[in-house]
Amino acid sequence: MRPLPLPGIAPILFVVLLVLSTCSRANDAPADTTDxxxxxxxxxxxQTRLLAERSLADIEDLEDWTSKRAMYRQQLxxxxxxxxxxERGELHTTVTGEVRKDDVVVEKLHFQSMPGLYVTANLYRPAKVDEPLPAVLYxxxxxxxxxxxxxxxxKVYYQHHGAWFARNGYVCLVIDTIQLGEFEGTHHGTYREKMxxxxxxxxxxxxxxxxxxxRAIDVLQARVDVDPDRIGVTGRSGxxxxxxxxxxxxxxxxxxxPVAGITSLHNHVVDGCVSGHxxxxxxxxxxxxxxxxxxxLVAPRxxxxxxxxxxxIFPLEGVVDVHAKVRKIYELYGAEEDLGLxxxxxxxxxxxxxxxxxxxxMNRHLKKDESLVDTVATKLFDTKQLKVFDxxxxxxxxxxxxxxxxxxxxxxxxxxTPEELARLSEHRKEQLREMTFAGWPDDVSIEQTLEVVEQLKRADAEVTFAQYTSQDPYILPLIVVHPAKAESDTSPKEPATAGSPVDVVVLDxxxxxxxxxxxxVVAPQRYPNVQPSQDVWNEIIESxxxxxxxxxxxxxxxxxxxxERERTHIRRRFMLLGQTVAGMQIYDVVSAMEALSGRRDELALAGPWTLSGKSDSAFIALHASIWSDSITNLKLLDLPTSNRDSPDLLNVSRVLDLPELLGIATGDVEVSIGGSTQAEWRKKAESNPLLSSVGWPAE
Structure with a gap:
């Protein structure tokens, strides 16, 4: 592992981070920006078009499909x-009561799909059962x-469905969801709970x-009044x-x-139906x-x-699109008549x-019955009659x-050992690439995309305004500031030398x-709606x-x-694309460093690079550092202390938590942590050998 950072380096960059972070928002965002x-x-x-075009595109014959079906089911x-x-443990199915009206009996029951995960349900059946019946899970x-x-x-709201099936020769199990059931869990973690x-x-x-x-199917198959080979499922909306x-x-x-339960990715992401779900x-x-x-995956059933x-929230065109694409699979089976719209x-x-x-x-496929439906679905029971738990x-x-x-x-x-740490690092990077960053482009060359837009020379600094294409259509800014040497230097007013250490700062x-x-202050024409601050400019070049x-x-x-609401559903759209905002921002930072690497000499950035960020940007910088060979130092201010408190990345906690990631980073770069979370990180380091090389600058 690398030695601890020199004590004088960290405070300089932490000052820069504080300069750029400790302020309120400006009145207006810069006007020279892309909307x-x-x-x-x-x-x-x-992105949605890319995924839609790829969906089932590689399936040309039945063998193509059957050879991949098990893999696709495992992916789902x-x-x-x-x-x-x-584990499929004991269900502990318990009937707490029974009610009857006319020829319909309802068993009020609950089971545990896993220990403590109770499912409340009403099971509807005919009053008289002479043989095993087909069953429907509602x-x-x-x-x-x-x-x-x-x-x-x-289950009480939808009781008329269960009653109809029971009156027409079925056993029907109507189960509550974890939200809006007798137990009131949540479906709205990202939707409104900020989870x-x-x-x-x-x-x-x-x-x-x-x-x-x-597990509800397990319940049905265990019953003597159910034919285990004739079970269907239906439900609407959720x-x-x-x-x-x-x-x-x-x-x-x-x-x-499935009734009103599926539509295309285009409807959810592009048309915004995600905001209704x-x-x-x-x-x-x-x-x-x-x-x-x-x-x-339902085909050919x-x-x-x-x-x-x-x-x-399930627009017609998206529903028709799903049907048209799945029809291709049913046709391969010769089972077109078993797919309906x-x-x-x-x-x-x-x-x-x-x-x-x-x-x-259900009559057609579970009972081989083509007769006309001559009864309507009506609610038979009072609300309180169907409650499972007292x-x-x-x-x-x-x-x-x-x-x-x-x-x-x-x-x-x-x-x-360093060798074991290196092997762990490579393994975790492979896992992250597959499980967390699968939405990153894998065929985009960014080495030639850096474009210098404008260079300004002043007595106190040179400023280069550049841009790079991270991922179409995102052309992102890179701003390089070369402060002049101090008055005490031998060559005052000259740009810092190409070998000087370089601070690379991730901004929020x-x-x-x-x-x-x-x-x-130096480029008012680029920021016409921003109030210039000489103090801030002086702080930027002070280092x-x-x-x-x-x-x-x-x-x-x-x-x-x-x-806030729009931002919430933008984040949820990213998730539907197999990405997150933070995940793609990490990619942007990695892309920026790759783009800069090809122009190090031209931009006078040949010295060692220190990557830094504050709070969520520190988290972005930490993740970016393990994907770049350009970084020698990592300075993190107010770094979150766990994945749970950090910006969201798909499945990252199934791979590793932040202390392990931080330990991996120390194998390649010198790491310092400062700010409000330093004390908590120090405490973690006391019992975690992976953090033994982290530096702690004076506060």
Missing amino acids: GDQLVPEYFEQ LDMLGLNPMP VCGHGRVVEDGISYGN WWWNNRGYTPAGVEAWNST GGAYSWWVAAIDERIQAAV CDCMYMVNRYRWDFPMVAA PLLISNSDRDS QITSGPHSDTQELRIHAFRW ELPEDERVTTIHETFVPKATLEKTPS QASWERAASGLA RRPTVLIAPRGVGPTEWSRD
Whole structure:
């Protein structure tokens, strides 16, 4: 490992970081910038088109598909957080009561899909059963039923579906979701709860709903009144989505009718339907799928895609697109007649027209019955009659399952030699590239993209305004400042020499705006709407070291909306593309250093490079450092102390946590940590040998 940094180096750069970070926002963003609100939709359009064109494009014949189907199913399980699959333990199925009306009996029951993960359910069956019957798993959408502060579960809202199936010769198990059930968990971690660490963990409530659904099939197959080989699934809205998940991953489902539960990636990302959906609708899209890939995994089993024509969150054109693409797979099987598309008139609603076709589809494929449906679905029971628990059990994990459902990675053995650390570093980089940064471009050459736009020479400094193409359409700024030597130097007013140490600073929006106020002193024409600050400019050049300012996407010229809701759904769009904002900002910083490396001599940046950042930008700099050979020093101010408190990166906690990443970084660069989190990092270092080489500058 490298020795500790020289004690005099760290404080200089930490001063620079504080200069660029400790201020309020400028009144206006620089006016000479590209409109970030235009760039981000262009980027989403381009990336979505790439994924859509790739979806099922390599499947030409049935052998192509069957040879890859198991791999695709494993990929979906992984993206649902079901890799490895949880243990199929004892279900502890318990019937807490029974109600009857006319010829329909409802068993009020619960089971545990894993210890403490209770699933409340109502099981509908005919009053008289002479032989094993076909069964339907009904998975509920978001149908909140709360009276006097008591949640009765969305199973109560959808009870008419269970009643119809029971009256027509089925056993129907209607299960609650982890949100809006008798237990009130959450589906809205990233949607409104700011639980961005769900992405870090690789967690989605879609995975829990899929797991609960497949365990519900276990419940049905264990019953003597159920034919285990004739089980179907249906549900609408959220239940439509869960119908897709369980039908795709569990081949015991013999017929599926997802209602208003799927549409194209284009609708979600480009058209903005993501803003109308909570997290249960999405897998953590590590493998960068479009949604026809999910649909294809149901083939060749009977599948009816059902939707209405004015559904604003499952638009018609996207539904038709999914059907058209999955039809290709059914045709390869010669099973075109087992794929259906039903479009009825109406909004996003549980209409009778949607129900009737679902009933007929199940009759046709589970009972071989083509007769007309002559009964309507009606609610038979009062709300309170269908409640499972009088009191909720204290050992429940439903409301906290997001904390444990996807296990975090652990380091089995701490490296004891530089060679072991190097091997660990390479292994972790491979894992990160596959699980966290799979959305990075893999065929883009950036070495020739750096363009010098303008160079200004002053008595106190030379300033180079450059730009580089990180990833189309993002052309990002690089600003190089060469302060003049101090008056005491032998050659005053000359630029610093090419061999001088170089400070490379990763900016966030606040530090960009502060830096712009200083740069407006030397280039007012580039920043006409920014109030120049001579004090800030003096602080920028005070170090007398060459300084490079990097503004990744979403910062400065490419900043997008400041509306909190819009920013939330921009972040969620990135996730749907198998990326995150922070992940692509890390790529931008790596790209910037690669672009600069080819012009080191020309830009007088031949000296050792120190990469730095503050707070979230420190996190970006840390991750970028392990992907670049140009960095010799890493200075991190207010570095977050865990993945959970950091910007989100897909699945990163399934690979490593920040202390391990920091330890890996010390194998190649000299690392110093300062600021408000230094004390906590020092405490971590006391018990973590990986952090023994970290430096601690005086505060």
